[in-house]
Amino acid sequence: MAEFLQQVVSGLASGAIYASLALALVLIYRATDVINFSQGEMATFTTYVAWSLMNHGVAYWPAFVLTLAIAFLGGVAVERVVIRPVEHRPEIVIVIVTIGMLIAINGLTGWIWGADVKSFDSPFPNTTHDIAGVTVSTRDLGTMGVCLVTVVALWTFFRFTTLGLALRASAVNPQASRLLGVRVGWMLALGWGLAAVLGAVAGMMAAPTIFLDPSMMLIVLIYAFASAVLGGIDSPIGAVVGGLLLGVIVNVLGAYVVPAELRLPTALAILLLVLVIRPQGLFGHLAVQRV
C-alpha cells in the first residue's frame, strides 16, 4: 500500500508538469482555436535560456523568474509575428504553421546549444520525507508546489483582474469584445505569452529528471496532449485535472501493469479512446459543427 501511494505521489509530480503544459495548450486553443504543436519546443527553448543564465552565474530563482519573463515576451512575439498573419486562415494552415515552428525551434535549439544531453539543476535537494509511512521525495513535492503556485497565480489573474476578464471575453466572443473596446489582437498575444510562461515552468521542472536535450519536451508534449484531451481541450480545469490524473494513471500502470516502454502508448491509447468515445473530455464542451 505504501509503495502504491508512493507511485501515486510521483505520478502526481509528473502529472503537475503535464498539467502545466496542457494548460498552456488549452489557453491557446481557447484563444486561437488551434493546437499549438510547437508548445513543447517553445518550452524546451526557454529551459535552455534558463540553463544559459545559470551557466553565467545567475542563481536558480532569479534565473527562473527571468526565464519566465523572457518566455512571456517570446510567446507574445511569436503570436504577433508568426500567428497573426494566418489568424483568419483555415485551421489546417495554422496547424501547419505551428508544425513549422516545431521543426524550426527544435533545430534552432540544437543549433545554438548543441544536440548533446545536458544536466539541469533542480532547486530542490535530493532528499526524501517520510509522510505517514509513504516516502516522498523533496523534488516531487517541490515540482508539485511550483506548478500549483503557477496555476493558482494564473487562475487569480483570470478570475480577479480586468485584463483577465477581457482575455476570457476575447476567447469566448472576439467580435463582441471588439465592440466593447477590447484590442482582441493583443489579448491573443497575451494568451500566447502566458502559455509560453506555463511551458517554461513545465520545462524547468521536467529538465532535472529527463535532462536537457533539444527534443526533451516532445514526449512531455504528447502527455500534455493526452491530458488536455482527457480533461476537455477547451477546459482549463480539465487540463489540470487531466494532467494530474494522467500522471497517476500512467505511473501506476507503468509500475504494475504494463512494461515501462509502453507508458507512452498507454497515454496515447487513453488519448485515442477519449477522442473517440467522449471527444469533449471530462470537463469540456462538445464543439458544435460550424455550418
Next chain:
Amino acid sequence: MPLLELRNVEARYGPIKALHGVSLTLDEGEIVALLGANGAGKTTTLRAISGAVRKTGEIAFDGRSIAQRSTERVAQLGVGHVPEGRGLFAELSVWDNLRMGAYVRGERKTFKQEAPRVLGYFPWLEARKYQQAGTLSGGEQQMLSLARALVSRPRLLMLDEPSLGLAPTVVQELFAIVKQLNADEGLSVLVVEQNANIALDASARAYVLEVGKIAVEGTSAELRRHEGVRRSYLGY
C-alpha cells in the same frame, strides 16, 4: 452639428456591394430608426459606423472623422453597439458580461459608478449575477446586452434589431426602457429594425434603406403617412 453624420458611405463584402452611398444624420438626444427589409444594408450600416467592415465615404462622430478608426477606437469614443444576435459572452456570468461593458473606460471605477444606475433599469440582473449568460432567455439576453452597453455610458447607442425573435410584450418593455433612457439621460439612439411599427413609435425620425441606399427619410410621423412605407413596412 449632428452627433453622427454619414456621407455617401459605401461598403462591400468581397465582390458584393452592400451599401451604395448611404447618408444620414443623428442629433444629440435623438432616437432615429433605420428601417428596411432583410439584406437592405441596415446591419452593414451599423457595422460601418463601428469600423467592423471596410468602407469608403465619410463618417463623423461628434465632429471627428471615424471612418478610418478601428472598432476598438470607435468604442472608446463612446459608441455603444448592441450587435445583431446580442453578442453576449455566453460562457461568462451575467456580472462578468456587465463588467465588460465598463472595460472601455477603466473597468473597476466605471463599473462601481455606473452599475447602480443601470441596475435601476434592470433590477432583476442583480439576482441573476452568477448565472451563465448563455442560459438566460432570449428576452433576458437582449436586456443584458443593452444593459452591458449602457454601463459604458455611451454617447450614442446603436441597437441592431433588438426585437428579433422576442415576444411582443418583451419588445414593448425593451422599447419602453429605451424611451425612458432617452427621456432621463438624453441618450442618443440609432435603432435598426424590421419591426417598423414599434420603431416608428419610439423614434423621432427615421430612414428607410432599400438595397443599400436611403429610399425615404423624414420624421416618424411623416413616414407613417407615407404611402410606400405604409404598404411595404407597416402592412396596412
Next chain:
Amino acid sequence: MNPYALSALKVAFFAAAAGLVAVLPRHMGEFRLSQFTFVAIYFIALLGLNILTGYNGQISLGHGAFMMVGAYVSAVLSLGRPGLEALLFEPPDWLPLGDGLRPIFTLPVAGLITGVVGLLFGLPALRLAGVSLALATFAVAVSLPQLAKWARLEDLPGGGGGLVLNLPTTPFGWDISTRHWLYYEAWVTAGILFLAAWLLVRGRVGRAWRAIRDGEIAAAASGVSPAAYKTFAFGVSSFYAGVAGALLAIEVSYVNPDTFPLSLSILLLASVVVGGLGSLSGVIFGALLLEFLPIYAQDPPFTDSALSKQAPGVVFGVLLILIMFLIPGGAAGLLRRATAAFVRRLRRPPELPASSTTR
C-alpha cells in the same frame, strides 16, 4: 487560359521528367543514384499524403508510422517462413511462404495490408476533425515505433537491433547493378502510382474528396457520404505509405523502428505542404526537398562553411511557415502561376502591355 497550350505544356513536362528519370543513372555514381531512389520512395509516400491532406483536407502526422507497417510487412514476407516465425511464432502450414518472396512481389501486399490498417484507423478517425485528427495520427506516429520496440521486432533474425534483409539481385539477367535495378523498380512503381493517383483524383472519387474538403456539410447535403469517402482516402493514402515503406526496406535492406521516427512523419507533412497541397506534380518538389535539403542545408554548396547538423530543421521549419504566409499553393502553386503567365504571353502580341493584372 488556353487549355490546349496548358495540356501541351503538361505533357511536355511529364515526358521530360520521365526522360530525365530514365537517363539519370548514366550520369551518376551508385551513391547519388541511391539518393534518387529515395526521392522516388518519398514521392510515393507524399502522393498518398497529398491525397489525404491536399485533396481530402485531413491532416496526418502519422504517415511515417504507416510506412513502418509497410516496411515490416515487406521485410517479413521476403524473409519467408523464418521471418513470420519470428513474428507470429508459428505460422499456419497453409501459408505458401517457403523461403520468402522476391522483394518486388511484397510491394502490393505491403500496400494492401497497410491500406487495411489505414482503413481501420480511418474508421474511428472519422469522428475527428482537423486538430483532433492531427493529434490522433500524431499519437500513432509516436506509438507504433514504441510498440515495435516493445514487441522486440527489432530483435528479429539478423540481430544488430533490426531486421536485416538480403539485397535482391537484378532479375532477367540484366546487365545492371542491384542499385540500378532498385532505382528503376522504385521509379516505375512511382510512375504507376502517380498515374493511379491522377486517375483517382480527377474522377468521381476525387470530386467527392474535394467537395468534402471544401465543406463537409454541403457535400453531405448533395449526396456524398463523407464517412465513406474519408475512410477510403485514409485507406488509399496508407496504401501509398505502405508501398513507400516497403521500397525503403528493400533499398536499405534493413528495418528497425528508429528508421521511422516521429520526425519523419512531421517532415512528410511539411514536404507535402512545400510541394503544394492538392497538386500531384508538386509532390516531386516535396520529395526532392525531403531528400536533399538535409544534405545541402548542413553543407551549403558554393561555400566552405559547414553549418550545424540542426540547420536543415531551421530551414525546413522557416520554409514551411513562409510558404503558408506567401504561397499557400506551395511550389506547384508558384509554378502554375508562372505557367499561366507564360501561356498568356504566348497568346498575346508582345508589344501590347498586359492589361489584366494577375495575382
